[in-house]
Amino acid sequence: MPGTDVCDNSRLAGLAEITAELPAMPPAPPRHRPSRSHSRKRTAGALRTTSFLLAATAAVVASMVCVFGGMVSYDPxxxxxxxxxxxxxxxxWPLLVYGPWVIASLSILRAALHQRRAVHSWTxxxxxxxxxxxxxxxxxxxxxxxAAAAALPALAALACFQQLIRQITLTSPPRQTHPRHRARTAPPRRTTDQSLS
Structure with a gap:
């Protein structure tokens, strides 16, 4: 019926005016659950930070022991x-003993940072x-x-330095550029001539 259509149209127009006057609704915040990869990244970041803090603490303690060992050994x-x-x-005169030691130690530290071996410097x-x-x-x-008290400073400095190098190599492990296992090559196929003979 035509009267019903006009009535429906006027109702729709009135609803459109009312809804236009209403304030806009804020968008709903997106719901997302923390994914497993996000929690794994957070755990890996915390482990890496803890590892660096432990390595820094080891570096400070090793430096203190080496300096103290040099001071104790200096007078004898x-x-x-x-x-x-x-x-x-x-x-x-003590520099003749501890000079090569310090230079070789710096060489070992540099090699450890570059993930290389330093056999000569360790010697x-x-x-x-x-x-x-x-x-x-x-x-x-x-x-x-x-005698044990006299030998202890140099021995403690050497042990602390070796452990410091271990901390550095654990903090930055070597990267494997080549696969650990070689791919096995398939044995050559026998041709029909070889199978017939």
Whole structure:
């Protein structure tokens, strides 16, 4: 019926005017559950941060032990050289022992950061640590306790330095550029001539 259509149209027009005057509804916040990958990334980030903090703590402690070990070993080494060199160079004589040690240690640190081996530098560090231990033990009184106390600073510095290098290599593990296992090659197929013969 025509009257019903006009009535429906006027109702729709009235509804459109009413809804136009209403304030706009804010959009609903999107619902998303935290995915497993997001929680894994957060856990990996926390583990990496903890790993770096532990490595930094190990670096500080190892540096303190190495410096303290050098200070303790300095006086016996200087006293050992007092009767063999002139008075002006006695104070610098321990550098002949700890100079190569420090340079080789820096070389090992650099190699560890570049994920390379440093066998030659490790040889220098172990050699001069042994020299420092033997010279300090030779200068100590002839009792086992004094000999152990004289050898301890150089030994502790070497052990702490080795553990520091382990921390660095664990913090940045080497990347594998090649696959661990080689792909097996398939045996050559036998041709029909070989199978017939």
């Amino acid at each position: 080494l200087r006293h050992l050289a007092k009767f063999r060199t002139s008075g002006t160079t006695v104070a610098w 220098v560090v172990v050699l001069f640590s042994t020299v420092a231990m033997l010279l300090c033990v030779a200068e100590a009184p002839r009792t086992p306790l004094d």
